Amino acid sequence: MHFPRNFTKITALFLVLVTAVLCLSGCSDKYTVNTSFAMGSVLTAKIFTDEEEKSAELFTRLNSAVQLAENALSNTKEDAEIYNLNKDKYIYGSDYLRNVLMDTVMLCNILNRKVDITIGKVTSLWGFNTETPSLPSEEEIEKHIKNVSVEKILIGTENAKVTIEDDVELDMGAVGKGAACDAVYDELAYSYTPYIITLGGTVAAYMEGPDKGRWTVGIRDPFGTENDLFGTLSLSPLTPKNAVFVSTSGSYEKSFTEDGKTYHHILDTKTGYPVESELVSVTVVAHSGLNADALSTACFAEGLNENSLTWLSSFFAEAVFIFSDKTYYATDGLKDSLKITADGFTLNAYTNEN
Structure with a gap:
């Protein structure tokens, strides 16, 4: 390689x-x-x-x-909000995080999902942000890509709770x-x-x-x-x-x-x-x-x-x-x-x- x-x-x-x-x-x-x-x-x-x-x-x-x-958007920092959202599947998010997520979900939909922040489980398979990226197996990719959809993000309007479904993780890299x-x-x-x-x-x-x-x-x-x-x-x-x-x-x-x-x-x-x-x-x-x-x-x-x-x-x-x-x-x-x-x-x- x-x-x-x-x-x-x-x-x-x-x-x-x-x-x-x-x-x-x-x-x-x-x-x-x-x-x-x-x-x-x-x-x-x-x-x-x-x-x-x-x-x-x-x-x-x-x-x-x-x-x-x-501190809000990183999926690698252990004290970051997105990191903990991926880990626990819900958090009570900051105003900053919720505003960015709402704007981003809107953009993902307008742009016909050519950008989709729920692709985190797939990007982690490739390891592009590591020293040792590699080609994942076809089975691994198929397992996770079918779940990608920003509809699996729920952003509370009456409270600060942000929830994602179990089969996705967020990657804000885009x-x-x-x-x-x-x-x-x-x-x-x-x-x-x-x-x-x-x-x-x-x-x-x-x-x-x-x-x-x-x-x-x-x-x-x-x-x-x-x-x-x-x-x-x-x-x-x-x-x-x-x-x-x-x-x-x-x-x-x-x-x-x-x-x-x-x-x-x-x-x-x-x-x-x-x-x-x-x-x-x-x-x-x-x-x-x-x-x-x-x-x-x-x-x-x-x-x-x-x-x-x-x-x-x-x-x-x-x-x-x-x-x-x-x-x-x-x-x-x-x-x-x-x-x-x-x-x-x-x-x-x-x-x-x-």
Whole structure:
């Protein structure tokens, strides 16, 4: 069995480039950088102020917001709410957890279950978040995939009780980092201080950026090294939040090779196996981290078609699709913002009439 380089644990600075998928540029010299580890990824935050005390306070609050999300949504931390929900099948959840779950269940249904957080028992079979992922048996996958359905989550409205059925477990991996970015926004929105954070494959930026009011966010080249860019997006903050959220889902992350075949971590919620797609990555720009995360995963699973474009339009989101033949497609709202910097890419022939 062969593991690609980006599957191993490496230094934090290098991990930012490997796991973030999105690389940042265009920053001014009046910012402070803080790097930590959260939710299984490196968290890199830049706060744009020359006031040291204010910067220190905002970093503390930012990290606390991410910790709030991790303590609610992790399925590996023994004191986390989702971990204990999976173990005991019910908990009395925090307001934060219940709100995220309600929003996520709604998204799963809108996105035709291309994202389904009740797939936890199947994802654990693959072990993508461990040092030793492997191909499960067909019998194991069939045993659990048939049970996957967000209808098996009951979120109390008159009390705080959250219940799941015995045959499912929750895995918030498809939305967790986006939810954490939303928690940071909620915590820092009234600081009126620009910031940009990278957590895994999700980026969140608040207020006007340092590049003539815009933020420059790079999209990783799926065919290059960890440091290579496909191109950059020049993004303005979106109303009404005065913020922008970007998320990338790619088949080159969290993958392993067994018996000559490579398996990636984005699972088909109907089959329990990695999604078979001509796509290698989808980058979504949206009004919230949760929406960006869910849409990037769902659009990757669905492919570029009328359904995925309708989902994007419904959430006033935009996307860049990159294909295995080195073609790309950008939705209308990003065509003027996208600058291709890598060689060898051409425009995909897809039209809405396809």
